[in-house]
Amino acid sequence: MSVPQVELKNMTKRFGANLALNNVSLLIGSGTVHALLGENGAGKSTLVKCLVGFYHPDEGHIQVDGREHRLNSPKDADALGIGMVYQHFTLVPSMTVAQNLVVSGARLPAYINWQSELRRLGEVTRKLPFHVPLDVRVSQLSAGEKQKAEIVKQLYLGRKLLILDEPTSVLTPAEADEVLGHVRSLARTGELSAILISHKFHEVRRFADDVTVLRRGASVRTGAVADLTDDALAEAMIGEPVSKMVQHAPKSQPKSDIVLSISDLRVNGDNGLPAVKDLSLEVRAGEIVGIAGVSGNGQLELVEALMGQRDRSGTMTVSGSSFNGTRQEIARLGVYGLPQEPLKNACVDRMSLAENLALRNFDRVPLCRGIAMNYGALADQAERLVAQFRVKAPGLNASMSALSGGNVQRAVLARELTQDVRLLVASNPTFGLDFVACEETYRRILEARNGGAAVLLISEDLDELLGLVDRVLVMSAGRIVHEVSAEGADKRVIGKYMAGLKAA
Amino acid sequence: MSSISGIESVPSKPLVTASQLSVALPVLAVLLASAIFAAFVALYGQNPATVFGLIVQGGFGSSFAWQDTLSRAAPLVLVGLAVAIPAQAGLVIIGGEGALVLGGLAGAVVTLPFAGAHALPMQLLMLLAGGLIGGLWFGLAGVLRQFRGVNETISSLLLSYIGIAVFHHLTEGMLRDPASLDKPSTHPIDPSYMLPTLPGVGVHAGLAVSLLLAIAAHVVLRYTRWGFALRVVGGSARVARMIGLAVNRWIIGASVVAGGMAGIAGAIEVAAVQGTANSSLIVGYGYSGILVAFLARHQPLAIVAVALLIGGMQASASLLQRRLGLPDATMLVFQGLIFICVLVADAIAQQLRETTRR
Ligand SMILES: Nc1ncnc2c1ncn2[C@@H]1O[C@H](COP(=O)(O)OP(=O)(O)OP(=O)(O)O)[C@@H](O)[C@H]1O
Numbered sequence: 001m002s003v004p005q006v007e008l009k010n011m012t013k014r015f016g017a018n019l020a021l022n023n024v025s026l027l028i029g030s031g032t033v034h035a036l037l038g039e040n041g042a043g044k045s046t047l048v049k050c051l052v053g054f055y056h057p058d059e060g061h062i063q064v065d066g067r068e069h070r071l072n073s074p075k076d077a078d079a080l081g082i083g084m085v086y087q088h089f090t091l092v093p094s095m096t097v098a099q100n101l102v103v104s105g106a107r108l109p110a111y112i113n114w115q116s117e118l119r120r121l122g123e124v125t126r127k128l129p130f131h132v133p134l135d136v137r138v139s140q141l142s143a144g145e146k147q148k149a150e151i152v153k154q155l156y157l158g159r160k161l162l163i164l165d166e167p168t169s170v171l172t173p174a175e176a177d178e179v180l181g182h183v184r185s186l187a188r189t190g191e192l193s194a195i196l197i198s199h200k201f202h203e204v205r206r207f208a209d210d211v212t213v214l215r216r217g218a219s220v221r222t223g224a225v226a227d228l229t230d231d232a233l234a235e236a237m238i239g240e241p242v243s244k245m246v247q248h249a250p251k252s253q254p255k256s257d258i259v260l261s262i263s264d265l266r267v268n269g270d271n272g273l274p275a276v277k278d279l280s281l282e283v284r285a286g287e288i289v290g291i292a293g294v295s296g297n298g299q300l301e302l303v304e305a306l307m308g309q310r311d312r313s314g315t316m317t318v319s320g321s322s323f324n325g326t327r328q329e330i331a332r333l334g335v336y337g338l339p340q341e342p343l344k345n346a347c348v349d350r351m352s353l354a355e356n357l358a359l360r361n362f363d364r365v366p367l368c369r370g371i372a373m374n375y376g377a378l379a380d381q382a383e384r385l386v387a388q389f390r391v392k393a394p395g396l397n398a399s400m401s402a403l404s405g406g407n408v409q410r411a412v413l414a415r416e417l418t419q420d421v422r423l424l425v426a427s428n429p430t431f432g433l434d435f436v437a438c439e440e441t442y443r444r445i446l447e448a449r450n451g452g453a454a455v456l457l458i459s460e461d462l463d464e465l466l467g468l469v470d471r472v473l474v475m476s477a478g479r480i481v482h483e484v485s486a487e488g489a490d491k492r493v494i495g496k497y498m499a500g501l502k503a504a
Numbered sequence: 505m506s507s508i509s510g511i512e513s514v515p516s517k518p519l520v521t522a523s524q525l526s527v528a529l530p531v532l533a534v535l536l537a538s539a540i541f542a543a544f545v546a547l548y549g550q551n552p553a554t555v556f557g558l559i560v561q562g563g564f565g566s567s568f569a570w571q572d573t574l575s576r577a578a579p580l581v582l583v584g585l586a587v588a589i590p591a592q593a594g595l596v597i598i599g600g601e602g603a604l605v606l607g608g609l610a611g612a613v614v615t616l617p618f619a620g621a622h623a624l625p626m627q628l629l630m631l632l633a634g635g636l637i638g639g640l641w642f643g644l645a646g647v648l649r650q651f652r653g654v655n656e657t658i659s660s661l662l663l664s665y666i667g668i669a670v671f672h673h674l675t676e677g678m679l680r681d682p683a684s685l686d687k688p689s690t691h692p693i694d695p696s697y698m699l700p701t702l703p704g705v706g707v708h709a710g711l712a713v714s715l716l717l718a719i720a721a722h723v724v725l726r727y728t729r730w731g732f733a734l735r736v737v738g739g740s741a742r743v744a745r746m747i748g749l750a751v752n753r754w755i756i757g758a759s760v761v762a763g764g765m766a767g768i769a770g771a772i773e774v775a776a777v778q779g780t781a782n783s784s785l786i787v788g789y790g791y792s793g794i795l796v797a798f799l800a801r802h803q804p805l806a807i808v809a810v811a812l813l814i815g816g817m818q819a820s821a822s823l824l825q826r827r828l829g830l831p832d833a834t835m836l837v838f839q840g841l842i843f844i845c846v847l848v849a850d851a852i853a854q855q856l857r858e859t860t861r862r
């Protein structure tokens with residue numbers, strides 16, 4: 001099967017009164033990578049969900065090699081060789097990669113002949129430019145390997161048009177480069193075409209041939225990447241010339257009082273083995289401490305332990321008092337957080353946006369008097385926060401999963417940063433945000449710092465980290481292996497520590 | 505597999521709104537079950553119209569029928585709450601029967617040492633004892649889940665069997681009244697301690713207790729921060745921990761309150777109807793409670809309405825038997841049909857939601 005040319009024609013999709021797609025047309029040439037850019041909530045995910053048959057467009061249709069198709073279900077998309085790789089992983093962690101691939105087939109026979117399936121799998125993977133271990137449990141793969149395995153799965157299923165919806169958010173920059181490089185070379189060799197949704201201009205520039213910019217559901221700019229400058233793309237995204245990026249507030253001198261103090265922290269991972277080993281660190285008021293590290297080196301467990309989501313041993317004090325994550329302590333000591341994957345880690349899916357915005361203060365005046373909730377006040381607060389943080393949502397009573405990825409993140413920012421923050425734990429806080437929202441998030445984190453808060457920032461993106469923090473700690477294999485102030489930081493040295501090539 | 509992989513399940517533009525659906529579905533399910541039940545009785549050579557007529561008559565056709573229905577509805581409301589309250593916290597607890605019989609046993613024996621006391625404190629004591637024991641019983645399921653990772657549905661069901669066995673063991677052994685010859689029972693409670701009849705209604709005061717508890721549950725779940733917190737815990741334990749809610753305490757607390765409801769139901773049966781704890785308590789109220797709660801979508805006020813419906817059906821069973829010679833279990837068949845139809849309707853609604861989402 002050769003790689004088809006796929007064309008979307010005049011796609012319109014409404015969610016109630018909300019026009020998510022407005023007459024969008026898109027042409028993905030055979031063997032090309034087509035990037036989709038746009039602000040949070042512009043309609044990128046909606047467009048590709050129409051293309052894989054998860055949503056039905058109200059108007060418009062899809063042409064594959066000039067033939068018109070209507071996709072009623074993901075099965076139809078599968079039959080056309082269209083498949084999607086998500087931001088989060090869909091492989092079953094407790095099975096091996098090979099088992100995952102074999103059972104992912106749409107038409108599974110009642111009896112699986114593992115021998116012949118594995119042979120076929122071997123043939124598919126042998127031709128690939130990259131290697132994924134087949135007989136290893138998925139739970140033991142790194143994020144980059146998992147994402148590669150997702151791509152292998154698509155190829156194994158015979159997909160010819162690969163849709164990647166922000167596939168690199170959970171990857172380190174190096175992993176992202178590798179994965180996208182493979183996609184690009186597969187496109188080059190005519191194995192597939194791809195649609196790449198990304199908020200990162202440099203990824204679009206390096207790995208895509210064409211680009212289309214969506215704004216408020218409409219396609220406002222399309223063309224070859226080479227013909228468009230970053231500024232032109234940014235302008236198309238937000239609809240006005242990009243103003244000079246906001247100047248970060250001048251750095252303030254860290255105060256001397258220690259806010260967060262951790263000593264001999266030990267935390268176990270999901271597999272029961274120690275993930276954080278005897279870790280000690282301190283963060284002072286008015287200081288941002290960054291934790292650099294390749295994902296999977298204990299950062300997730302560290303954050304969860306700090307947020308009270310995971311058992312730990314060792315001591316943790318905030319402003320001198322011991323902290324166990326109770327509601328009283330959180331409010332008194334001002335400990336808040338921006339976890340990664342906010343839809344899963346910081347929002348309750350079955351509650352409304354307004355209720356989610358109230359999770360921090362639902363039991364305090366004015367939202368609650370005595371034990372009686374005041375839902376009027378709760379709605380007022382939600383309205384205020386939504387306006388202030390420009391959260392785009394179908395309505396205050398919408399469920400969180402009706403919000404676009406970036407808007408979920410904004411809602412969490414709104415909730416956490418409007419509290420009296422004295423310690424902020426932020427884990428990759430700009431994942432999935434468009435560049436305007438990124439800048440805004442940085443600004444708000446810096447504001448919190450300049451207001452005297454202590455900030456612990458965990459990020460896999462070294463550039464982001466070095467641009468923001470006052471001090472960098474490098475985490476590797478569950479320990480802090482290196483510490484350096486931001487001014488004296490050398491990226492190559494840090495990189496070596498991150499890779500575990502140098503021990504402390 | 506790939507089709508169910510990772511898409512959020514969001515109703516985008518449903519044909520009907522979610523709240524309409526939540527009323528329409530149970531109604532449709534009951535109608536469908538009625539149709540199947542009609543075919544079933546027709547197989548028995550009965551005219552379905554006559555049967556349904558008798559059900560209405562036997563359940564709601566006279567003041568006597570209403571009294572019977574109401575006094576059956578009282579425990580049903582409580583065992584329904586025993587399923588619905590933990591459901592808010594994301595738990596599926598179905599062992600109401602065990603908590604009910606143990607609560608009944610506790611209620612039956614707790615006043616025995618006190619002869620000639622005032623009635624009201626004794627009556628409260630019985631309800632309290634029933635609630636406590638029932639709460640402890642469900643609390644075990646909550647503890648096992650939070651600290652040992654045991655699935656609460658299975659543990660509560662198994663605990664229910666254990667509870668019933670303990671009940672038999674005690675009523676036939678240590679706590680048996682030697683005078684109860686053919687039906688092992690505890691010593692009868694002082695007749696003056698029996699729950700009074702509600703003036704003007706002709707039904708025991710247990711009905712008022714269960715209505716009050718249903719209203720209280722409604723208010724607490726809907727209008728207080730406790731209800732809010734419980735929904736957070738039920739929606740995502742991770743997030744609940746992040747915002748500082750003590751998840752273990754909420755889960756176990758909800759289980760204890762729920763078991764308390766079932767235990768109180770047992771105590772009411774003893775203190776208002778039986779006068780002793782004996783095997784007449786074990787008539788499947790706990791299991792009917794599952795049906796009540798599911799049919800009512802775990803909404804406390806709807807539970808009252810559904811309990812009336814199911815109570816009425818159960819009340820009409822004897823009339824069906826007397827007039828048409830239908831076996832006693834006929835009504836159980838009807839109940840079972842309704843339950844299956846509700847579950848199927850849920851599954852279909854889930855699918856509908858997935859299609860309308862597109
Ligand atoms: N299931 C839904 N129900 C109602 N509205 C929805 C639903 N899904 C998306 N929307 C709305 O459609 C619009 C486009 O959302 P979409 O997820 O396509 O944005 P996006 O471009 O992918 O943004 P992001 O960069 O934040 O991921 C948003 O306003 C969103 O609130």
Ligand SMILES: [Mg+2]
Pocket residue numbers: 044045046404405406
């Ligand atoms: Mg999106």
